[in-house]
Amino acid sequence: MQATVPSLQIFGRTTQDQGSFDAGRIREYKVIGMPQDRTQRKRVGPLFYWSWAKGDPHSVIALHPHQGFEIFSYVLAGTLIHRDTLGTHRPVEAGGLQLMQTGSGVSHEEVMGAEGTEFFQIWLEPHLRQAIAQPPTYADFTEADFLVQTEPGIRCKQVLGESSPVKLQVPATMVDVEIDPGAQLTYPLAANRAIAALMVKGNGTWSQQQLSQKAQRGDLVSAQNPTPEPGEMVYVSDGNGSRIVLVDVPLAVNYPLYPEF
Known part of the structure; x- marks a missing residue:
């Protein structure tokens, strides 16, 4: 049931599920979790998922698919190198953002830069039935664009x-x-x-x-x-x-x- 009065809650690290990729070389806190995660705070309206990840130099989140969601990575430190089945191969530096509007479906992988990388990945949920009828797109932006x-x-x-x-x-x-x-x-x-x-x-x-x-x-x-x-x-x-x-x-x-x- 939706609250009817203003609310303020703090969710510390002990309430956040953790995950890893590339044999533990990339580690993440799931600050807003998916339904199956042990994170205490689940979705906030259409804000479906939020992870805070940190990866060792040249570590990789291997190729995997997405569909429907608007998914963006916001780079806090280092370089994040994006590759996908649309043919994209793009680095995004600290302060920049990469956006996939995944539409009818796209697969991607993310490679950490030579100095290691720290970034957020955030999923926003559009009208999924409409979104999956659209072709997937990719865009990225630098610190200077904002x-x-x-x-x-x-x-x-x-x-x-x-x-x-x-x-x-x-x-x-x-x-x-x-x-x-x-x-x-x-x-x-x-x-x-x-x-x-x-x-x-x-x-x-x-x-x-x-x-x-x-x-x-x-x-x-x-x-x-x-x-x-x-x-x-x-x-x-x-x-x-x-x-x-x-x-x-x-x-x-x-x-x-x-x-x-």
Whole structure:
């Protein structure tokens, strides 16, 4: 049953399932898990899956298929080399993003760069019945392609949303925010929307109305505003500064979501 009041939850590393590839040379935390995973936090609206992976130099996630979902990798460090059955062979550097709109089906593999690679892989769920009727596509973007806005103590990079060159079927927004020690981030949480925010660096305190919780590196912050009124999230960074990647999605969409599909 969907909540009717704002909620704020913190999911630490102990609640996140883990996985590996290439005989353990690539390791991941599944911060938002698939239905079969042991991760406590499952999907948030159409945000279906989120993993945080780190791989040794030249390690490989071997060729495997996808269909329907909009799947993107956001590179935190190093180089991620993408190869797929569309004929693509492309490196994406730190700060860049690669997007597969997998449509009727595509297979791909990912190779870690010479210095090793750290990245997120995130799955968004469009209307699957419509998506699988479309041909698959691939696109990638560099750090320089994204709008960065600054204000005192805050650097905010618009990865997904109206100001982003990344065009999706799912109405999602994503920001990558660096926050100076002691600075405050105020994020508007629109009516009937939810956020999932991953603590990439540092620790601090999140607040929503009367709710307040501390979070640290590796924690997933999950909050929703199921009311018709706009709200906001406030984060105050502790002494060493913070980096947060935040995804904002609708609580509900006007099409069936897996497994209802």
